[in-house]
Amino acid sequence: MKSVLLIEDDGVLRANTAELLELSGYVVKTASNGKKGVSAAIECLPDVIICDIMMPELDGYGVLRALAEEESTRDIPFIFLSAKTEYQDVRKGMQEGADDYLTKPFTENELIGAIESRMARSAILKDRDISKTSHATSSVCLRSLQEFILYMKEHGKISQFENGETIYREGIHCTLIYLIISGVVKTHRLDEKGKELITGLYKTNDFFGFSDFTKNESYREQATAIEKTRLTSIPKTELKPILENNPELAFDFIQLFTENLSEVKEQLVEMAYGSVRKRTARTILKFAEKLDQGIDGKLHILRSDLASVAGMATETLIRTLSSFKKEGLIDIKDRNIRIIDAAKLKSIK
Numbered sequence: 001m002k003s004v005l006l007i008e009d010d011g012v013l014r015a016n017t018a019e020l021l022e023l024s025g026y027v028v029k030t031a032s033n034g035k036k037g038v039s040a041a042i043e044c045l046p047d048v049i050i051c052d053i054m055m056p057e058l059d060g061y062g063v064l065r066a067l068a069e070e071e072s073t074r075d076i077p078f079i080f081l082s083a084k085t086e087y088q089d090v091r092k093g094m095q096e097g098a099d100d101y102l103t104k105p106f107t108e109n110e111l112i113g114a115i116e117s118r119m120a121r122s123a124i125l126k127d128r129d130i131s132k133t134s135h136a137t138s139s140v141c142l143r144s145l146q147e148f149i150l151y152m153k154e155h156g157k158i159s160q161f162e163n164g165e166t167i168y169r170e171g172i173h174c175t176l177i178y179l180i181i182s183g184v185v186k187t188h189r190l191d192e193k194g195k196e197l198i199t200g201l202y203k204t205n206d207f208f209g210f211s212d213f214t215k216n217e218s219y220r221e222q223a224t225a226i227e228k229t230r231l232t233s234i235p236k237t238e239l240k241p242i243l244e245n246n247p248e249l250a251f252d253f254i255q256l257f258t259e260n261l262s263e264v265k266e267q268l269v270e271m272a273y274g275s276v277r278k279r280t281a282r283t284i285l286k287f288a289e290k291l292d293q294g295i296d297g298k299l300h301i302l303r304s305d306l307a308s309v310a311g312m313a314t315e316t317l318i319r320t321l322s323s324f325k326k327e328g329l330i331d332i333k334d335r336n337i338r339i340i341d342a343a344k345l346k347s348i349k
Helices: 011-023 032-043 060-068 087-094 106-139 144-153 236-245 246-273 276-290 303-310 314-326 342-347
Strands: 003-007 027-031 050-051 076-080 100-103 158-159 166-168 177-184 183-192 197-201 222-225 229-235 298-300 331-332 336-339
Touching: 003 032, 011 027, 011 106, 027 032, 032 050, 032 060, 032 183, 050 060, 050 106, 060 076, 144 158, 144 177, 144 229, 144 246, 144 342, 177 236, 197 276, 197 303, 222 276, 222 298, 229 236, 236 246, 276 298, 276 314, 276 336, 276 342, 303 314
Parallel strands: 003 027, 003 050, 050 076, 076 100
Antiparallel strands: 158 229, 166 222, 177 229, 183 197, 183 222, 298 336, 331 336
């Protein structure tokens, strides 16, 4: 069933329109103002959005601009719903990027007709884009992971994120494959008690954001830059035909996934059975590797991030760091950690 997001501040009109849409076979989600509407659109990714213009918190134009900035929502058909009937009002709505404009009061046929027309147009354009992509990528010859990295840097969409900026959130549909050009990214999620668990650390030339290539799944974790980071990305629909036509590259990806899985298993075993000292030492060395820091380099890492990867309370980690400092294994100054004796850290039992 197709889904519709209705953003309307008039409670009676919102309820009546939602009921009309549900009776017509649509799954309907509603929002009472523009700010809630933006959050709902990003969370549920409807097939079409119907939005009032004059609303509190954020008006319809603001909603359209906000969704246009989001990779996951910018292509969703957007229909303005307004009592403004002047030509200049309609023209402004269309210039802002809306796909259609319905004036109040409207009939059932007008509403359903606008929705079906916009969704049909969107489906045609999507099929056309997929066809173009498949044709373009099917002839691409890439024999190794290194060649694919160069391909992504040349043909992918470049984006930049500051330290602490979110790249994607949990619950957002997986549409892109990411490659780090420079910087470091962590993937993380919250447990039932609200405690953060870091599920992965990625550095230059690492891929992340992978999901099933055929299902429209959502991310189960959040990705955040932990230093200034530059990324390139391509749609996962573009990667699939490339792998189908380049078996050597597909084998390289299988090898990459196998290594990543082995690393995750090792981390889980470490968290379950390793001593606090060993887990702390391994985590410091892991961050040093991901942040490309040598023995004399300084690591500026949040203690909460270290504790999350090591699988321990922040207070326990801080006590262990103090112990390492007293033993001359590390130095701590201005919240920075400097590795003094990497060999001894590696040898901790």
